[in-house]
Amino acid sequence: MSDQVHIVCAPADGAWTTRGASFDHRCSKCSKHVMLALSGQRLLRTNPAARLICVPCFVVVLAEKGEAVELLPPSGEQLAEAKTAIPNMWRERN
Numbered sequence: 001m002s003d004q005v006h007i008v009c010a011p012a013d014g015a016w017t018t019r020g021a022s023f024d025h026r027c028s029k030c031s032k033h034v035m036l037a038l039s040g041q042r043l044l045r046t047n048p049a050a051r052l053i054c055v056p057c058f059v060v061v062l063a064e065k066g067e068a069v070e071l072l073p074p075s076g077e078q079l080a081e082a083k084t085a086i087p088n089m090w091r092e093r094n
């Protein structure tokens with residue numbers, strides 16, 4: 001990854017999700033649907049040029065680029081979302 005901002009997202013058919021997550025965005029690398037939590041939706045609105053990348057694709061990028069990948073620490077909102085995750089009842093549909 002370059003200086004391009006990426007938002008790492010869980011696949012839309014992941015086992016867990018967060019309240020208010022959307023499932024209508026796609027990974028910029030593999031084009032599969034991803035889920036975007038409210039915090040991610042907010043991040044995308046304030047960084048409209050950001051690209052979404054799913055966790056499996058991000059793992060590949062991490063293996064290739066290693067320490068060249070700069071990760072921002074999770075925000076308080078993201079940590080709160082992780083603590084209140086719910087089962088993804090839309091998993092089969094997605």
Ligand SMILES: [Zn+2]
Binds near residue numbers: 028031032057
């Ligand atoms: Zn992907």
